[in-house]
Amino acid sequence: MDRRQRLRDAHLYFVADRDGMTRALNGALAGGADLFQLRDKHASDDELVAAAQQASERCHAAGALFVLNDRPDLVAACGADGVHVGQDDMPVDRARAIVGDDAIVGLSTHSIQQAQAGCRTGADYIAVGPVHATPTKAGRPAIGVEPVKYAAAHVSVPWFAIGGIDAATVGEVVKAGARRIVVVRAIADADDRRPRRAPCGAP
Numbered sequence: 001m002d003r004r005q006r007l008r009d010a011h012l013y014f015v016a017d018r019d020g021m022t023r024a025l026n027g028a029l030a031g032g033a034d035l036f037q038l039r040d041k042h043a044s045d046d047e048l049v050a051a052a053q054q055a056s057e058r059c060h061a062a063g064a065l066f067v068l069n070d071r072p073d074l075v076a077a078c079g080a081d082g083v084h085v086g087q088d089d090m091p092v093d094r095a096r097a098i099v100g101d102d103a104i105v106g107l108s109t110h111s112i113q114q115a116q117a118g119c120r121t122g123a124d125y126i127a128v129g130p131v132h133a134t135p136t137k138a139g140r141p142a143i144g145v146e147p148v149k150y151a152a153a154h155v156s157v158p159w160f161a162i163g164g165i166d167a168a169t170v171g172e173v174v175k176a177g178a179r180r181i182v183v184v185r186a187i188a189d190a191d192d193r194r195p196r197r198a199p200c201g202a203p
Contacts, residue, residue, distance in 0.1 A: 003081050003104050006065055007125055010034035013160050013182040015069075015136075018043060018051045020188035025055060028187050029062040037084050037106075039069035052078035067106060072098040082106065082124070087114065092121040108162075110143055112150045119157055126155065127182055130163020131173055136184050137163065145176040152177020 014033045016024060017040040025036060038055050040048060052068055056079035059066035065081045068074060072083040072095040082104025085095050095105050107123040109115045110130070118126040128151045133142040142163065151159045161178035166186035173181060 003065060004124060007104060007158050011180050013180065014187050015039050015182055015184045016188045021051060021055055024188045025058055029058060029064055033064055035065045037067045037069055049074055049077050052080060056080055067104060075099045075103060092123045096122060110140065112147045115147055115151050115155055119155055123157065125158040125160065127160045127162045129161055131161055132164025132169060134164045145172060148173055148176040148178050
């Protein structure tokens with residue numbers, strides 16, 4: 001199955017730094033995570049590549065996709081399936097030129113307007129959030145569920161709700177129309193790191 005088909009079929013997206021990856025990636029993959037992003041702003045290039053190569057091997061052995069945050073220049077060296085960029089990072093078209101047409105490029109969006117624009121950038125998927133305030137995005141205000149509702153009605157590319165989503169809040173975003181979610185702390189910091197897929201497993 002090609003990367004984009006696997007992306008369309010994905011429901012659970014885990015994001016972590018190197019520490020979170022060490023603690024939780026195996027459990028997340030065993031529990032059915034479809035996509036993993038390594039996001040570590042403090043790692044050197046050598047540290048990032050070493051961790052990413054391990055993540056790539058684990059993800060691909062489990063049938064999951066692996067993307068690297070904000071470093072399209074390292075995607076090939078890491079064996080990653082693609083890259084994720086933010087609004088303040090490299091534009092999607094430039095990232096695409098680096099990683100190639102076969103790789104996945106994802107984009108963060110933080111409002112209805114950015115979700116609208118994100119669909120026109122050529123991104124393979126967008127993330128919509130943060131729905132709730134989260135320490136992983138310190139200083140970025142929560143956007144609530146209205147952009148999630150908008151995405152459910154209007155966004156044609158695969159999209160994921162993100163931001164403070166856990167067992168207590170996932171029902172809210174599913175009710176708003178999300179069928180794919182990004183989870184960070186709820187997996188990385190959990191005692192049982194094998195996530196349950198049911199809330200977002202609907203077609």
